Amino acid sequence: MNILRLSTKNLLRNKLTTFLNIILVAFGVAILTILFLASTQIGDKLEQNAKDIDLVVGAKGSPLQLILSSIYHIDFPTGNIPLKDATELMQNPMVKRAVPLALGDNFQGHRIVGTDSGFVSLYGLKLVAGKFWSRDLEATIGSGVAAEAHLKVGDKFFGAHGLSDASDEHKHHAYTVTGILQAQGNITDNLILTNIGSVYKMHEPDHDEHEAQKEAEISNKEITSILIQYRSPMSVVIFPRMVNQSTNMQAASPAMESARLFSLIGVGIETLKWFALLIMAISALSVFISLYNAMKEKKYDLAVMRSLGASKAKLFFLVMLEGLLITVSGAILGLFIGHLALHMIAHYQESSQARLTGLYFVTDELYLIIAGLVIGVVASILPAIQIYRVDIAQTLSKEK
Amino acid sequence: MISIQSLTHNYHNGPTLKFPDWEILNQEQWLLLGASGSGKSTLLNIISGLLKPQNGKVNLNETDLYSLSQKEMDRFRGQNIGIIFQKPHLIKSLNIFDNVALASSLAGVKINQSRVMDLLSSLGLEDKTKNYPEELSQGQLQRVSIARALVNKPALLIADEPTSSLDDENADNVLKILTQQAAENHASLVIATHDRRVKDKLNKEYLL
Numbered sequence: 001m002n003i004l005r006l007s008t009k010n011l012l013r014n015k016l017t018t019f020l021n022i023i024l025v026a027f028g029v030a031i032l033t034i035l036f037l038a039s040t041q042i043g044d045k046l047e048q049n050a051k052d053i054d055l056v057v058g059a060k061g062s063p064l065q066l067i068l069s070s071i072y073h074i075d076f077p078t079g080n081i082p083l084k085d086a087t088e089l090m091q092n093p094m095v096k097r098a099v100p101l102a103l104g105d106n107f108q109g110h111r112i113v114g115t116d117s118g119f120v121s122l123y124g125l126k127l128v129a130g131k132f133w134s135r136d137l138e139a140t141i142g143s144g145v146a147a148e149a150h151l152k153v154g155d156k157f158f159g160a161h162g163l164s165d166a167s168d169e170h171k172h173h174a175y176t177v178t179g180i181l182q183a184q185g186n187i188t189d190n191l192i193l194t195n196i197g198s199v200y201k202m203h204e205p206d207h208d209e210h211e212a213q214k215e216a217e218i219s220n221k222e223i224t225s226i227l228i229q230y231r232s233p234m235s236v237v238i239f240p241r242m243v244n245q246s247t248n249m250q251a252a253s254p255a256m257e258s259a260r261l262f263s264l265i266g267v268g269i270e271t272l273k274w275f276a277l278l279i280m281a282i283s284a285l286s287v288f289i290s291l292y293n294a295m296k297e298k299k300y301d302l303a304v305m306r307s308l309g310a311s312k313a314k315l316f317f318l319v320m321l322e323g324l325l326i327t328v329s330g331a332i333l334g335l336f337i338g339h340l341a342l343h344m345i346a347h348y349q350e351s352s353q354a355r356l357t358g359l360y361f362v363t364d365e366l367y368l369i370i371a372g373l374v375i376g377v378v379a380s381i382l383p384a385i386q387i388y389r390v391d392i393a394q395t396l397s398k399e400k
Numbered sequence: 401m402i403s404i405q406s407l408t409h410n411y412h413n414g415p416t417l418k419f420p421d422w423e424i425l426n427q428e429q430w431l432l433l434g435a436s437g438s439g440k441s442t443l444l445n446i447i448s449g450l451l452k453p454q455n456g457k458v459n460l461n462e463t464d465l466y467s468l469s470q471k472e473m474d475r476f477r478g479q480n481i482g483i484i485f486q487k488p489h490l491i492k493s494l495n496i497f498d499n500v501a502l503a504s505s506l507a508g509v510k511i512n513q514s515r516v517m518d519l520l521s522s523l524g525l526e527d528k529t530k531n532y533p534e535e536l537s538q539g540q541l542q543r544v545s546i547a548r549a550l551v552n553k554p555a556l557l558i559a560d561e562p563t564s565s566l567d568d569e570n571a572d573n574v575l576k577i578l579t580q581q582a583a584e585n586h587a588s589l590v591i592a593t594h595d596r597r598v599k600d601k602l603n604k605e606y607l608l
Contacts, residue, residue, distance in 0.1 A: 002505070006494070013493040304489040307450060308548070309478015309507035311471045393445040396485055397560075 003314060007321040010298075017290045022330040024283035025375065029334025029368050031276035034342050036364045039269055041356050043262065046072070049187045050254035052122055054236070057081070057089060057243055058225035063252035064261060070101055070225040071254055073111050073187055076163055077103050080222035081249050089226065089247070094239050096231040097122060102199040103224045105159040105170065110145045112159050112175075112192045114199035114223075122227060123188050129153050130179030136197045140179040144189035151177050159192075159202060170202045196223065280375060287326055287379035291319065295383045302387060303395040315387045323380025324373060331372025335365055401425055402447070402556055402588060407456030409442055419443055419456070422606055424556075424588050429579055431599070432592040434608030440592045443608070444560050447590070449477045461555055478507025482549030482587065484559040484578075488541035490533040496520065496544055497529040503548045512551075519547040522584075523577065539570045546577060550585050557587045563595050571597050 011018045050071050058066045061078030068075035083100075090098035099122050102114030113119070120132060130153035133140050141151055151157065156174040175194065183189055200221075230239065236253075243251035302315050343358025402424040410416040417439040424430055434440045445451035447458055449465050458465040460480060468476055477483075490499045497516060504511045520526055523543040533541060542562065549557055559578055563571035575591075575598060582589035591598065 006491075006502070009493040009498075300489055301491050304485075304491070305502070305506055306474065307448070307477065307483050307485075308503045309474050309476075311474045313471070314506070393441075393450040396450075396489070397441045397445070 003318045003321060007318055007325060010294075011322055011325060014290070014294070018326060021283065021287045021290060021326045022333060024279065024286055025327050025330025025372060026334035026337055028276050028280035028283055029331045029372065030337040030341060031272060031279065032368055033335050033338025033365060034345075035269055035272055035276065036362050036368075037338065037342050037358070037360055038356055039265075040362050040364075041360060042265070045186070046258040046262065048185065050258060052229060053227050053254050054230045055228040055240060055243075055251050055253055056225055057086070057228060057249050057251050060248070060250045063250060064257050066225065066250065066252045067254050067257040068261075069103065070227065071187070073103075073113075073191065077224045078250075080224055081226075083221040083223055085247060085249060086223055086226050089243065089249070090228075092239075094231055094235040095228055097229040099227040100196060100223045101225050101227065102196045103163065104199060105161060105202060106163055107145075107157055107159050107175075107192055108149055110142070110149070110190055110192050111163060112139070112194060112199070114194055114196040116195065119193060119227075122229070123184065123186070125184065125188060126182040127179045128182045130177070133178055133194050133198075136195060136201055137173055137175050138178045138198070139175040139192050139194045140181060141177055141193070142181050142189040142191045143183040145192055146177075146180045151180075153177050153179060161202075173198075173201055280371065283327070283330065284375040284379045287323055287375070288382065291323055291380050291383040295319075295386055299390060299395055303390055303392040306390070306392045307396065312387055316384045319384035319387060320377070320380045323383075324376035327372045327376035327379065328369065331369050334372075335368060401459075401461060403457075403459045404447065405457045405459075407443070407446060407453050407458070409439075409446065409451070409453040409455075416454075417442055419446075419608070420606075424590065426555075427583065427586055427588055428604060429582060429589040429602045430591070430604045430606055431602045432590055432606050432608070433599070434592075434594065436594055438608040440594070440608060441560060444558055444590070444592050447556075448481050448483050448558055449473050475508055478503070479509060479552050480555050482552070482554035482557045484542075484545050484549045484557070484562050486561040486564060488533070488538075488545040490541060490544060490548075492533050495530050495532050496525060496536070499533070499544060500548045500551050503551050507552050509552050516547075516551060519550055520544075522581070523547055539566065539573070542566070542570075542574055543577065546574075546581060550581055550587070553585055554587055557582050557585075557589045559589070559591045561593055561595070562591060563593065563598055568597065571595070575601055 053071060056066055056070045058070060058077065059079030059081050065075050066078050069077040086100060089095070090100070097118055099115055099118040103111060105112040117132070128143070130140070145151065149157070155177045157177070158169045158171060158174055161168040161170065175198070181188060230236065240251035240253065243249055305315060306312070339358040342356055346356045346358060349356065404419060404422045406421065407419040408416055419439070432440055432443065442451065446453045452466055463476065465473065465476070491502065494502060497520070500516045500520065501511045517526070517529070520529055523546060525540060525543055525547070528536060528540065536544070562574050562578065566574060578589060578591065579602070591602065
């Protein structure tokens with residue numbers, strides 16, 4: 001019979017109070033876990049996907065929207081730019097590599113991206129099966145798409161108009177899967193790559209009610225945006241200004257825009273963080289009150305144990321241990337709930353592009369366990385110190 | 401052998417209590433008699449090392465109790481003195497077996513399972529070992545506390561008013577058990593009481 005077993009038994013005797021306290025701690029920790037996990041994952045994703053891209057050029061509009069649509073494939077594109085202007089820009093001597101993008105269609109929510117082989121080298125893509133697209137209506141799909149849509153090399157599928165799940169399918173032309181990409185852990189896992197010609201072909205006149213509008217689009221040959229890598233870092237200053245001032249297009253820097261995006265999300269994260277800290281403070285108070293109240297009832301128990309030969313230090317740890325058991329098991333339960341909750345959120349998440357996962361661990365979680373320990377110590381130290389004040393002889397002879 | 405010499409004690413703004421010297425030989429059984437307020441409980445607390453007296457010495461088998469540090473004293477008490485309180489004072493969250501075994505582990509003695517079981521069955525509690533204190537009657541609880549006091553084979557068994565809350569029959573029983581168990585376990589016995597029913601049951605008396 002050690003003091004660990006004794007304190008566990010004491011806690012089990014007051015199941016409801018113990019349960020309430022554990023849940024309180026767990027709740028605070030779970031919220032913090034979700035925040036930590038989600039913000040790290042979002043930060044990582046933002047960074048990874050924009051890794052080698054210095055600049056995005058697209059139609060005028062919101063720069064953030066341009067970045068979101070062309071790099072993270074979340075928002076809608078700002079519009080289209082004339083192919084002629086784009087080609088001119090791509091041949092600029094300051095540009096080391098330029099990758100054109102033609103967006104507008106999807107397959108079961110996965111975006112179909114018309115591009116060229118520059119995209120492959122920009123993201124360092126590799127194949128696990130088949131080959132890269134070469135002709136019109138051939139598609140190379142990301143690992144995530146293959147898994148979710150159960151597509152294999154040689155399968156055919158119809159793209160749908162729009163960027164999210166839509167029933168408006170391009171029934172006239174079917175894509176053929178020619179290759180499947182290796183999982184990269186970034187956005188390309190959820191994309192369907194094809195050539196720009198295929199995207200044009202989809203929108204050729206003669207098929208649906210969008211006819212008139214599409215006709216104009218195609219006859220002028222437009223694309224959505226260009227991803228640009230500079231030849232030298234010096235271009236950071238000159239090139240975007242040149243684009244913004246002398247052309248009808250706009251240039252947006254992924255680094256700047258993701259920083260701006262993150263500072264916007266940051267306000268919400270900060271608020272939630274304080275909320276979670278408040279819950280944890282309340283849980284500390286609750287643990288303290290229950291231990292403190294229990295001390296009144298336990299005074300006899302403790303005096304008896306002293307008379308049976310337990311030292312003050314031992315009983316001090318007994319009370320401390322009760323507080324620590326509650327908060328540490330609360331913290332561990334909270335971590336578990338946090339991961340589980342995030343995993344469930346991820347499961348029901350609609351945008352496959354920014355999918356989060358609960359099977360991800362950050363070092364900050366260790367701090368949460370430590371926080372659990374600290375809360376336990378803070379909450380139980382006052383009740384535990386009372387051990388040193390209990391007069392055994394008096395306590396035991398008082399209850400006549 | 402237990403001896404007390406020139407003990408005095410006074411509580412804050414209370415009268416000073418003086419205790420006559422006393423020698424208890426091994427396996428002797430004593431009654432500690434006195435009216436309430438005469439200092440019976442105080443003397444018991446001093447002998448059991450729970451209350452430090454203002455003056456005087458308490459020796460138990462050549463150990464001067466109050467020369468020990470607080471921690472040594474706690475351990476010494478746990479191993480050498482078994483105390484039976486007026487109320488059983490069992491730990492509610494532990495079952496009967498664990499309540500008795502707890503006395504061993506708190507005193508730093510290895511738990512001897514068969515010793516615990518033997519004691520409990522000699523007190524007629526062998527079928528209650530898995531029960532919790534709230535499921536037992538007052539008399540049964542008192543017997544558990546006797547088992548708990550005896551589990552570490554103490555040299556001295558002290559009982560403070562063990563019969564005051566019991567009816568005649570139970571009081572008689574408890575007394576019988578105490579004297580019998582003290583003898584079987586080779587412990588000296590001191591029973592403090594002002595209960596008339598207990599008088600004359602033991603041959604040695606210490607009057608306050």
